[in-house]
Amino acid sequence: MWLATATYLSMPVSTTQSLVGGTLGYSLVLRGTHGIRWVTFIHIVISWVASPLISGAISVCLYSIVDFTILRRTSEWAQESMNPRSSSISTET
DSSP, X not given: OHHHHHHHTTOOOOHHHHHHXXXXXXXHHHHGXXXXXXXXXXXXXXXXXXXXXXXXXXHHHHHHHHIIIIITOOSHHHHHHTOHHHHXXXXXX
16 A cells, blocks of 8 residues: 555655565564564665665776776777767667
8 A cells, every 4th residue: 555655646665665664564563573583674674774885885886997997098999988889889789
């Protein structure tokens, strides 16, 4: 119900977080705090925080490599590799 309402209202919503939250809420109602595997829940929350941080760090590393090896070069090869025609050919495969 929550996902449908949030999607209808054009709100940003995470299906994974909704699923985990719904399961957590149902377990709390059904069995109380004893029915929840807190260590597993903590691992899920840590992954929610760590995932964007790690992917951001990887993106910075990859951009730095491209920046130093291609974008700052003045050679003809580097300029040709940044040509939109050659870029579109490599992305069409």
